[in-house]
Amino acid sequence: MTRTDTTDVSRPGAWARFRSRQSGCPSGPVGRLFGRLMVPTTAPANDAAIDALDLAIPSVVLEVGFGQGRTVARLAALGHQVIGIDPSATMVRQARAHNRRAIRAGTVRLDAGDGIHLPLDDDIADAALTVHTIYFMDEPATTLAEIARVLRPGGTLALACVVSDDGLDPWKDPTVYRTPSINDIHDHFATAGFVRVEHRALDQPSGVHLFFGRARR
Numbered sequence: 001m002t003r004t005d006t007t008d009v010s011r012p013g014a015w016a017r018f019r020s021r022q023s024g025c026p027s028g029p030v031g032r033l034f035g036r037l038m039v040p041t042t043a044p045a046n047d048a049a050i051d052a053l054d055l056a057i058p059s060v061v062l063e064v065g066f067g068q069g070r071t072v073a074r075l076a077a078l079g080h081q082v083i084g085i086d087p088s089a090t091m092v093r094q095a096r097a098h099n100r101r102a103i104r105a106g107t108v109r110l111d112a113g114d115g116i117h118l119p120l121d122d123d124i125a126d127a128a129l130t131v132h133t134i135y136f137m138d139e140p141a142t143t144l145a146e147i148a149r150v151l152r153p154g155g156t157l158a159l160a161c162v163v164s165d166d167g168l169d170p171w172k173d174p175t176v177y178r179t180p181s182i183n184d185i186h187d188h189f190a191t192a193g194f195v196r197v198e199h200r201a202l203d204q205p206s207g208v209h210l211f212f213g214r215a216r217r
Contacts, residue, residue: 017173028090036068042132044205046071049129049158052212055080059126062150064118064143065133066110069095076102083125085113087136118146125150131160134185135177144192151215157194159185159211166207182209189213 050071055061058079066072066084072095075082082102086092092112102108113119116139128147137143147157162169164179172179180188182199189197194213202208 017176038067041205042067043070045160045202045208045210046129046131047074048202048204048208048210049131049160050075050078052158052210053127053129053156055127060124062118062120062125062128062147064128064130064147065115065136066095067091069098069110071129071131072099072108072110073102076108080107082108082110083120084108084110085115085118085120086110087113087115116142116146118143118150120150122149123152125155126152127156127158129158129160132162134159134161134188135179140180140184141188141191144188144194148193148215153215155215157189157213157215159189160202160208161185161211162207163209185209185211 053061055078058081060081060083061075063072063075063082063084064086066086067088068091069084072082072084076099084095086095089112092110095110096103099108099110103110111119115133115137128151130147134140144157144159148155151157162179163185164181168174168177168179186197186199189211193216195216197211197213199209199211202210
């Protein structure tokens with residue numbers, strides 16, 4: 001398994017480094033603002049991931065890195081039960097507030113997690129998605145293997161992100177945004193035990209790639 005080499009990439013300025021950290025794990029009042037600002041820029045990729053899951057019947061869906069909770073709300077409105085894990089305590093509070101009615105109804109559960117190991121039982125989800133999060137995973141293959149564990153056999157994972165094959169945004173701190181290549185992601189899926197992995201570049205939003213695989217156990 002390979003990771004994108006960032007040792008020869010110059011780090012951006014202080015504001016860009018701060019922006020990168022807040023994008024990766026929003027915290028405090030500024031983090032709450034970042035959570036809201038990221039919604040319109042990430043919504044199209046999240047919607048594409050939902051569409052790729054092709055959930056024809058009410059399902060249990062896991063979202064890793066739910067941020068402000070907009071996609072959680074959309075999944076719940078479509079009739080699905082949602083389980084979410086996010087490493088940011090600020091985002092957990094914001095997403096819980098955004099989805100308070102569904103949480104009270106028992107159709108949504110949102111918890112904090114370290115982003116490596118998921119505090120969830122085996123075989124409880126039919127599908128999973130994670131969007132613009134792989135850059136911040138310390139151990140991507142481990143996290144994807146955890147998602148596979150939580151998925152029922154044959155359960156599907158949709159992962160959307162930008163890739164280093166298309167170049168790196170100059171404002172992104174490469175020590176925070178560890179942007180993978182297409183081959184990296186295929187390696188992570190294979191190591192995690194996913195099969196029938198598909199990949200395509202999305203037309204909208206431009207520059208985002210979608211990867212889709214099934215858990216095998």
